[in-house]
Amino acid sequence: MxxxxxxxxxxxxxxxxxxxxxxxxxxxxxxxxxxxxxxxxxxxxxxxxxxxxxxxxxxxxxxxxxxxxxxxxxxxxxxxxxxxxxxxxxxxISSAQAESIKKSMENIGAKDAYITDLQKSMARKDSLNMALVMNLKSALNDINDTDIEVKVEKSAVFISISDKLLFRSGSYELSDRAMSVLGKVAQVLNAKPEIEFLVEGHTDNVPIKNACIVDNWDLSTKRATAVVRVLQNQYKIDARRMTAGGRSEFLPVASNDSDASRSLNRRTRIVILPQLDQFFKLLEKPQS
Incomplete structure (x- = not known):
């Protein structure tokens, strides 16, 4: 239990x-x-x-x-x-005032068109200058870059040639090598018969005086005229297209405190001038 x-x-x-x-x-x-x-x-x-x-x-x-x-x-x-x-x-406003306003608007339109034409002309000229520079550089491509320079500045084309390519020291007699250099430049210039140009002679600041040369003014001028004569006589460039001038020592591109800098200042410069007559023709267009 x-x-x-x-x-x-x-x-x-x-x-x-x-x-x-x-x-x-x-x-x-x-x-x-x-x-x-x-x-x-x-x-x-x-x-x-x-x-x-x-x-x-x-x-x-x-x-x-x-x-x-x-x-x-x-x-x-x-x-x-x-x-x-x-x-x-x-x-x-009166009808006369309305007509005056209308003429003012038309004048503004004409001025705008005129300015546009000028801008197109300037752009075209810049393009032509660049094409000319390319042609010159192509013609001179076998020459040392330090001895020759081609550039555009202030609407002009500048060809700067070292004196050692063209002249003997202290002389305005052209060297044999100068004929080759100037011949290449002349080939491009002859292809553009409308172009006018200035040949400038430049020296350093070392004084010079001998039986043939009075001073640096004389030397720079004689070097410029020597180049012009060759371009005219040897390469048949129309003399009316050329101007020769001497700048002496007064437009240096470098200081004159060393042989290297003085050598830069001894140069001949060909300045292809802008076609100012064509530009002035544009300015002479009748304006309202």
Whole structure:
């Protein structure tokens, strides 16, 4: 009998333990579900707050844009009123004044067209100068760059030739090598018979005086005329296209404090002059 009672009691305890375990698991599941819901609510709340801040900023931006649009509209209305008043004033001008205004507008249009023509002519001249420079550099490409320079400056083309390519020291007698150099230059110049040019002689500042040369003025001038004579007689360039001049020591390109710098100043320069007569013809066009 006691054994039976013991077994029954043990079964009751075991049954109670099973029921408590099920309730615990159920409560734990319920807690986990509630916790997940809580976390989701917190996230949704944060998103709502963020959206609210974004919306507030957007509203402030839109209000600023609205204010700017209102100001712009106010200015436009004010400008319209000014223009209406001006038109009212213009409506009472006389026919003579209206004709004067019309002529003024026509003059402005004519001047604009004139300026456009000048700009086109100048652009065309710049293009021709660059083409001439390229032809000269191509003809002289076998000569040391330090002995000859071709460039465009102030609407003129300059060919600067070192004296050691053309003359003996202290002399205005052209060397054999000078004939080759001047022949290449003459070939390009003869292909452009409309071009006029100036031949300039330049010296350093070392004084010179002998039986044939009075001073640096004399030497620079005689060197220029020697080049012109060769271009005329040897290479048949029309003398009317050429001018010879001496600049002596007074237009140096370097200081005269060393042999190297003085050698740079001893040079002959051929200056291809801009076609001023063509430019002046443009200026002489009748203007209203």
């Amino acid at each position: 006691q054994k039976i009672l013991f077994v029954a009691g043990a079964a009751a305890v075991l049954l109670t333990s099973c029921v408590s375990g099920k309730k615990l698991k159920a409560e734990q599941a319920k807690y986990a579900k509630l916790n997940d819901f809580y976390v989701q609510v917190q996230q949704d709340l944060k998103k709502c707050r963020d959206d609210e801040e974004t919306a507030a900023r957007r509203r402030q931006q839109l209000e600023s844009e609205l204010d700017a649009a209102r100001q712009q509209l106010s200015m436009t209305k004010e400008n319209n009123n000014v223009m209406i008043n001006q038109l009212k004033d213009l409506s009472v």
